[in-house]
Amino acid sequence: MSTDVTAKSPAPAPPGKSGGAAAGGGLLQLMLDGLRRNMRQYGMLIALGLIVALFAVWTDGVLLEPRNVSNLVLQNSYVLILAIGMMMVIIAGHIDLSVGSLTAFVGAFAAVLTVQHDVPWPVAVALCLVVGAIAGAIQGFFIAYLGIPSFIVTLAGMLVFRGFTEILLEGQTLGPFPDSLQKIGNGFLPETGPETNYHNITLLLGLVLIVFVVLQEVRDRKRQQEFSLDVLPRNIFLLKLVSIVSAALVVTLLLASYKGAPIILLILGVLIVGYGYVMRNAVFGRHIYAIGGNLPAAKLSGVKDKKVTFLVFLNMGALAALAGLAIAARLNAASPKAGLNYELEAIASAFIGGASMSGGVGTVLGAIIGGLVLGVLNNGMNLLSVGSDWQQVIKGLALLAAVGFDVWNKRKVGS
Amino acid sequence: MAGPVLEMRSIVKTFPGVKALSDVTLTVRQGEVHAICGENGAGKSTLMKVLSGVHPHGTYEGDILFEGEACEFKDIRASEARGIVIIHQELALVPYLSLAENIFLGNEHAKGGLINWNETLRHASELLRRVGLSDHPETRVADIGVGKQQLVEIAKALSKKVKLLILDEPTAALNDEDSGKLLDLILELKKQGITAIIISHKLNEIRKVADSVTILRDGQTIETLDVKAAETTEDRIISGMVGRDLDHRFPERTAYEEELDAAPALEIRNWTVHHPIDQQRKVVDDVSISVKRGEIVGIAGLMGAGRTELAMSVFGRSYGRHAGGTVLKDGKEIRTKTVAEAVKHGIAYVTEDRKHYGLNLIDTINRNISLTALNKVTKRGVVDEHEERQVAERFRKSMNIKAPTVFEPVGKLSGGNQQKVVLSKWIFAGPEVLILDEPTRGIDVGAKYEIYTVIDQLAAEGKAVVFISSELPELLGMCDRIYTMAAGRLTGEVLRAEASQEVLMRQMTKDKEVTR
Numbered sequence: 001m002s003t004d005v006t007a008k009s010p011a012p013a014p015p016g017k018s019g020g021a022a023a024g025g026g027l028l029q030l031m032l033d034g035l036r037r038n039m040r041q042y043g044m045l046i047a048l049g050l051i052v053a054l055f056a057v058w059t060d061g062v063l064l065e066p067r068n069v070s071n072l073v074l075q076n077s078y079v080l081i082l083a084i085g086m087m088m089v090i091i092a093g094h095i096d097l098s099v100g101s102l103t104a105f106v107g108a109f110a111a112v113l114t115v116q117h118d119v120p121w122p123v124a125v126a127l128c129l130v131v132g133a134i135a136g137a138i139q140g141f142f143i144a145y146l147g148i149p150s151f152i153v154t155l156a157g158m159l160v161f162r163g164f165t166e167i168l169l170e171g172q173t174l175g176p177f178p179d180s181l182q183k184i185g186n187g188f189l190p191e192t193g194p195e196t197n198y199h200n201i202t203l204l205l206g207l208v209l210i211v212f213v214v215l216q217e218v219r220d221r222k223r224q225q226e227f228s229l230d231v232l233p234r235n236i237f238l239l240k241l242v243s244i245v246s247a248a249l250v251v252t253l254l255l256a257s258y259k260g261a262p263i264i265l266l267i268l269g270v271l272i273v274g275y276g277y278v279m280r281n282a283v284f285g286r287h288i289y290a291i292g293g294n295l296p297a298a299k300l301s302g303v304k305d306k307k308v309t310f311l312v313f314l315n316m317g318a319l320a321a322l323a324g325l326a327i328a329a330r331l332n333a334a335s336p337k338a339g340l341n342y343e344l345e346a347i348a349s350a351f352i353g354g355a356s357m358s359g360g361v362g363t364v365l366g367a368i369i370g371g372l373v374l375g376v377l378n379n380g381m382n383l384l385s386v387g388s389d390w391q392q393v394i395k396g397l398a399l400l401a402a403v404g405f406d407v408w409n410k411r412k413v414g415s
Numbered sequence: 416m417a418g419p420v421l422e423m424r425s426i427v428k429t430f431p432g433v434k435a436l437s438d439v440t441l442t443v444r445q446g447e448v449h450a451i452c453g454e455n456g457a458g459k460s461t462l463m464k465v466l467s468g469v470h471p472h473g474t475y476e477g478d479i480l481f482e483g484e485a486c487e488f489k490d491i492r493a494s495e496a497r498g499i500v501i502i503h504q505e506l507a508l509v510p511y512l513s514l515a516e517n518i519f520l521g522n523e524h525a526k527g528g529l530i531n532w533n534e535t536l537r538h539a540s541e542l543l544r545r546v547g548l549s550d551h552p553e554t555r556v557a558d559i560g561v562g563k564q565q566l567v568e569i570a571k572a573l574s575k576k577v578k579l580l581i582l583d584e585p586t587a588a589l590n591d592e593d594s595g596k597l598l599d600l601i602l603e604l605k606k607q608g609i610t611a612i613i614i615s616h617k618l619n620e621i622r623k624v625a626d627s628v629t630i631l632r633d634g635q636t637i638e639t640l641d642v643k644a645a646e647t648t649e650d651r652i653i654s655g656m657v658g659r660d661l662d663h664r665f666p667e668r669t670a671y672e673e674e675l676d677a678a679p680a681l682e683i684r685n686w687t688v689h690h691p692i693d694q695q696r697k698v699v700d701d702v703s704i705s706v707k708r709g710e711i712v713g714i715a716g717l718m719g720a721g722r723t724e725l726a727m728s729v730f731g732r733s734y735g736r737h738a739g740g741t742v743l744k745d746g747k748e749i750r751t752k753t754v755a756e757a758v759k760h761g762i763a764y765v766t767e768d769r770k771h772y773g774l775n776l777i778d779t780i781n782r783n784i785s786l787t788a789l790n791k792v793t794k795r796g797v798v799d800e801h802e803e804r805q806v807a808e809r810f811r812k813s814m815n816i817k818a819p820t821v822f823e824p825v826g827k828l829s830g831g832n833q834q835k836v837v838l839s840k841w842i843f844a845g846p847e848v849l850i851l852d853e854p855t856r857g858i859d860v861g862a863k864y865e866i867y868t869v870i871d872q873l874a875a876e877g878k879a880v881v882f883i884s885s886e887l888p889e890l891l892g893m894c895d896r897i898y899t900m901a902a903g904r905l906t907g908e909v910l911r912a913e914a915s916q917e918v919l920m921r922q923m924t925k926d927k928e929v930t931r
Contacts, residue, residue, distance in 0.1 A: 223801050281798045283789050290786055293775035300733060300764065300772050301787040301840070302754040360777050 043405065044353060044369050051373060055380030062383055063376075066258035069251075074186055074330065076375035077264040078103065078323040080368055082346035083353070084275050085319035087367035090350050091279075092312045093292040093359030094150035098139065098157030100342035102320040105161040106132050107328030107338050111174040114181055121181045129321050135161065136317015137310070144309035158343070166336045175333030185329030188259040189266070198253070199260030206252025210245050217241060264326055271319075276364040288312060293360030348395070349374055352402040373398065419480075420445040420610050421466075421579060426477035428461055428470060435461040436475070437634045443579070448601060448611045450625035450642070452618075453656055454885060458634040459614045460504075463581050467501040468494040481579070498578030502568045504587060508556045515539035515552035518571045542570040546600055561693060562593025569600065580604065580611045586620060587719040590696060598624050616717040618649045618924050630655040649924070650917070657887060657916035665892035666868045669875035671709025678746040679705035680879035681762065681848040686740030688721075688728040698724045698735055700903040706848065706879040711870065713894035714883045715919050721903035722883045723767055726850045730764035731757045744848075758787060763846035765837055767853035767883070769830075773837040776826030780818055781807035783825050783836055788844040810839035815865060831862025838869060849873060850881040855889060867893060887916045899923050 056063045082099050089096045106128050113119040113127060135157070142153045176182075193200035221237060232240065255261050279285035290298040291305045299305055323342070328334045353370025355362035374395060381391045421443040428436040436458045443449045451459050464470045466479065468488030479486045481497055488494040491501075508517050515535050524534040539552035546566045550559060556567065565585055572580055582601070586594040601611055601624050615621055621628055622642060630637040630652065637655050640647045688699040699721045706712040716722045727734035729742055731754030742751050744760050751757040757764070766772040774783050785792055785803045792803040807821035814835040818828055825836055834854060841849065851870065855863045870893060874880050884890050890897050897914050899907040899922035907922035 226801075277797075281800060282796050283793055283798060284796070286782065286786065286789055286798060289778060289782070290775055293777050294771070296772050297766075297775055298786070300727075300730070300754055300766060302731075302758045303786070304755065360775065 043409075044366070044373065044402065047402070048369055048373050048376065051376050051380070055376060055383070059380065059383045063380055064254070066254050068379070068383070069254045070258045070262060072375060072379045073262050073265045073268075075379060076371060077262075077268055078327045078330075079342065079345050079349060079375065080268055080371040081271060081319055081323040081326065082342060083349035083367040083371040084271055084364055085316040086343075086346040087350045087353065087355060087362050087364060088275070088279065088288055088312050089150070089316050090347070090355040091292045091359060091362045092288050092309060093295065094143065094309070094312070095347065096139075096150065096154045096313065096316050097343050098135075098154040098161055099316065099320040099323075099346060100339040100344070101158045101161035101165065102132060102135055102317065103324035103327060103339035103342055104165045104334075104336070105135070105168070106321040106324030107334040108165045108168040108174065108336070110181070110325055110328055111177065111334035112168055114178055115174055115176075121178060124181070125184075125325060128325055129318055132321020132324070133314050133318040136320070137314040139317070140310040140313030143313060144306040150313075162336075165338075169334060169336050171336055173333050173335045175331075177329055177332055181325075182329050182332055183263055184267075185264065185326050185331070187263045189261050189263065191260065198256040199258075202256040202260040203252060205261060205266075206248060206256065209252075210248050213244060213248070214241060217244070264330075267322070267326075272364060272368055279364050284308065284311070289360055291359075345374060346371075348399045352399055354406070370402075373402075418445060419443060420482060422478075422480040423462070423466065424478045424480070426462065426465055426475055426479075428458075428465055428475040435634055436465070438636070439477075439631065439634065440636045441629055442639070443610060443612060444627075446605065446608055446610055447626040448605055448613060448624050450621040450628040451612060451614045451631060452616065452621065452628060452652065453631035453637075454887070457631040457656075459631055460583055461634075462631070463501055463583055463612070463614065466494070467491055467499060467581065469501075495575050498576055499581070500572040500575050500577040500579070501581040502565075502572060502583065502585065504583045506561075506564050506568060508564055508567060508571075510557035511555060513553045513555055514543065514548075514550060514559075514567055514570075517556055517567060518542060518552075518574050520571075522575060538574070539570075542573050543567075545573060546570045547596065547603075560593070562589050562596065565589060565593070565597055566600065569604075577609060580609055582611065582613045584614055584616065584718065586615065586617065594620070616719075616924065618652055621652070622649070628652060632656060650921070653917055653920045653924070657920055665889070666864070666871045668711075668893070668895075669871055671875055671877055677707060679743070680708045680745060681706050681881070682743040682746075683725075683729055684741045684743065686725060686729065686742075687738045688724055688735040689738050691735045694736060697738075698903050699728060702740075702900070702903075702905045704881075704898055704905070706881050708847070708877045708879050709874050710896065711874050711880040711882050711894045713890035713897035714881065714900060715885075715887060715890055715897055715923055716900035717885065717923050719902070720900040720923065722900055723852055724903075725900075726764055726852055726881070726883060727766075729757070730754065730762060730850065733764075758844060758846075761845070761847035762850070763787075763841040763844055763848070764850045765841050765852060765854060767856060769833050769837050773840075774825045774833060777824055779822045780811070780816065780825055780828075780836055781821040784810055784821075784840045784843055787840055791843070791845075806843060807839075810835075810843065814839050814869065829858075829862075831858035831865075834858055834862070834866060835869075838866065842869075842873070846878065848879045848881070850883070852883045853885065854882070855884070855886070863889075887919050890914075890919070891916065899925075901925050 052063065062068055082103070086096060086099065109131055110124055110128050113124040114121060119127070139153050139157050142148045143150045189199070189201045191199060191201075217240070221232075255265075279288065287298070287303045287308045290301065290303050291308055295305060324339065327338060331338070349371035350362060350367050351370065352373050353362065353366030353368070355366070377395055377398060378391065381394065386394075419442045421441070423439065423441040426436050426439040427434070439458065439462055441451075441462065451462070453459050461470070465475050468491050471489045472487035481499065486494070486497065509520065512520070518539050519535055524531045524538065536552050543550065543552060546569050548563060548566050548570070550563065556564060559567070569580070585597055589597065598620060601613065605611065613621075613625065625642045627639055627641050628647070629639045632655070640651070640655070682705040684703045686699055686702045687697060690696040690698050702721075702725055704712070704714070714722045724734050728737055729751060732752055733754065741748050743749065749760045751760065751762065770776060775786070781804055784807050785798070789798060792799050792806060804821060810816065811818065811821055816828070816832050816835045816839070818832065825833055828836065838854065854870070855866055858866070867889070870880060870882065882890065882894055891911070891914055895911055897909050897911070897919060898905060899909075899919055901923055906925045909918060
């Protein structure tokens with residue numbers, strides 16, 4: 001129903017009132033246009049909020065207790081990492097079915113290195129990331145340069161990497177990992193400084209982040225004015241700042257009142273900001289959207305489509321390796337059955353978060369929102385002790401509903 | 416002569432923003448072969464789509480009478496049930512099914528959902544024999560040539576008990592020998608009592624098979640001529656096709672200051688391209704053209720003349736297999752093997768098919784404009800969004816792109832505005848040579864004028880412009896020099912002063928004689 005409002009309300013905005021009101025109407029129009037363009041993402045953000053609120057009520061607030069928020073991050077970090085890479089793959093117009101197996105393979109490789117051969121953890125981590133990138137690059141080569149469909153190549157990869165995992169582990173579970181490596185999966189930032197009720201470094205980090213974001217926004221606004229482009233009016237801009245700051249503050253306080261920020265959250269934060277920036281502002285990101293949106297047009301515009309495709313898969317491999325390390329470290333063991341169905345969760349996250357089957361659409365933030373929708377559903381249903389049987393049913397229906405809503409919304413806009 | 420089998424009266428068909436047919440009347444007599452000709456965009460294909468139910472009853476105005484009865488076809492099946500079968504330019508065969516399966520696709524010899532293969536194969540061989548094919552009906556369509564595929568299409572039409580066969584440029588993709596066979600078959604079917612409508616550009620073909628010819632122009636019927644009559648010469652048909660007076664307004668050409676006798680900015684020598692799949696076929700055959708700074712050079716030709724193929728092949732080998740020829744920029748040979756190389760040498764190609772090859776329709780105006788020259792708004796690999804937006808705003812104003820903001824998805828703009836975005840995109844790339852392929856296709860008159868103005872400005876700034884168009888008046892109105900192409904070969908070069916529509920059309924229809 002909400003689409004009804006956005007689709008129709010711009011029309012009756014009556015022209016010819018006083019000057020101020022007309023300017024306000026134009027701005028409203030601009031904002032509504034923006035809202036309509038990003039309907040899917042705002043829709044999902046609202047849905048995420050609803051799901052969080054609903055489960056918070058049903059679990060008598062347990063969902064939002066600091067310990068559980070911390071848990072939620074730890075439990076879902078690997079899906080979110082994979083979802084970032086998967087979003088890029090899907091925007092480029094491809095799919096990657098191999099990431100679940102690849103995370104398992106990298107986990108096994110890490111275990112063999114650190115548990116069996118006592119390789120120091122930084123070396124092991126670096127080697128794992130390289131192995132993941134190579135695995136991705138090999139698949140990317142077949143897809144980009146030999147023109148084999150990504151579905152086929154990564155389906156093969158799914159079987160091959162799963163097989164290699166079992167070969168490496170000889171069918172056994174291998175562990176435990178050295179403490180330092182475990183930290184990646186379930187460690188927190190160290191506790192220092194004066195005794196407060198909060199975790200000091202987390203607070204500090206949160207504050208630094210808030211200051212950074214505010215400065216960035218202000219600088220952005222200034223630059224827009226320099227280029228004499230339209231900017232948000234002062235009061236609305238302030239409102240935007242206040243809402244960003246308060247949201248960041250709430251999360252910081254929640255985390256700081258338990259054990260502090262998990263290390264994996266920091267890694268994830270860097271990835272979200274970094275990849276978000278790349279997809280939005282870097283030439284590489286633009287080219288991914290271009291080849292996914294219209295491959296022939298991108299080619300005729302001089303985009304090196306093969307190289308871009310190759311790099312997208314190489315990157316997916318490296319991110320899968322990172323996710324594999326995180327999950328192995330968290331479970332403190334490498335198992336032949338690790339990472340089962342992770343590829344499907346990552347793909348579902350991307351689609352819930354606004355990706356399109358035909359490519360060219362989607363954002364990193366969308367993938368994160370999609371991953372969080374699934375994560376909160378998981379976590380909330382666990383808290384309510386819903387069986388895994390019904391959890392799968394509900395997650396399946398959530399995916400169908402999200403994409404169904406999108407298709408319906410697009411048809412309305414198109415007609 | 417027999418009476419009319421088909422009458423189409425006062426047909427009017429409008430698409431959003433364009434009137435494709437405005438009062439077309441067509442009368443086809445029983446048992447004749449009736450040709451329809453006209454320039455690209457004259458409304459021939461649209462008329463046939465109205466007749467065959469592709470555009471269903473209710474989406475057009477006017478009456479259709481077939482065998483004396485009013486027809487209101489709601490889809491193709493309805494027209495086929497009456498015995499009207501259309502064979503489109505693009506063949507509609509499934510490559511990996513057999514000839515027999517294709518012939519009866521949607522019309523299977525079946526009982527209770529199960530196919531009777533014996534009957535299917537028997538009937539298929541019979542139909543294939545009728546169209547002069549001796550291939551086994553279980554051969555896959557992919558394994559026979561385009562010429563034979565065209566015949567299979569006709570066999571498919573025969574299986575539907577066709578009374579009126581419509582062929583939309585049936586020989587456009589065929590070589591001379593296959594064309595000859597196809598035309599013979601049409602005459603053979605005529606003896607069997609099948610009426611045919613054939614859309615064709617090739618006047619010699621029309622003279623060979625047609626009894627009468629109806630000429631369309633700008634969505635209107637101009638006249639119907641008796642082909643066998645002595646006064647119906649090729650020139651007579653041509654003057655009917657182009658007869659429009661040159662009252663289209665074009666901007667006054669602004670002269671380029673520098674002298675025009677410098678070395679050509681771009682020269683293409685002996686360029687030859689083979690068809691990407693049918694590698695025996697030369698789509699572009701030994702073509703040499705050149706263009707100087709400040710000059711607008713037209714390339715005229717009918718569909719299938721090889722103009723787009725030439726341009727795309729030169730522009731980063733984007734079409735077919737290159738089989739020879741060199742490109743010179745300012746007298747020096749350059750490599751244009753990839754699009755990136757061509758762009759680096761200052762060449763831009765603005766495609767004729769903006770939706771498929773020109774734009775990312777789901778992306779915004781600003782991102783489409785910046786795509787080819789992203790490095791201009793980029794520092795250290797990072798796109799400066801503000802600068803990008805400002806560039807886009809500049810083009811929105813200077814090109815008069817009608818959109819509320821530059822963040823509007825390009826897919827939502829009208830054709831004319833989309834074309835302006837494509838032009839902006841390439842102008843932003845800062846080329847020295849622009850190849851414009853049908854830059855005014857499918858856009859309204861007002862937007863056309865704006866685009867002509869832009870083209871004039873580009874030339875006045877010293878850019879070399881190659882202007883590919885099927886609309887002769889626009890070439891005559893805008894170009895300094897016009898090349899003509901037909902069937903992949905260069906057939907002429909005329910200066911603006913000597914050019915007229917008749918001269919150009921004669922050179923554009925200069926084709927090798929159809930082998931008999």
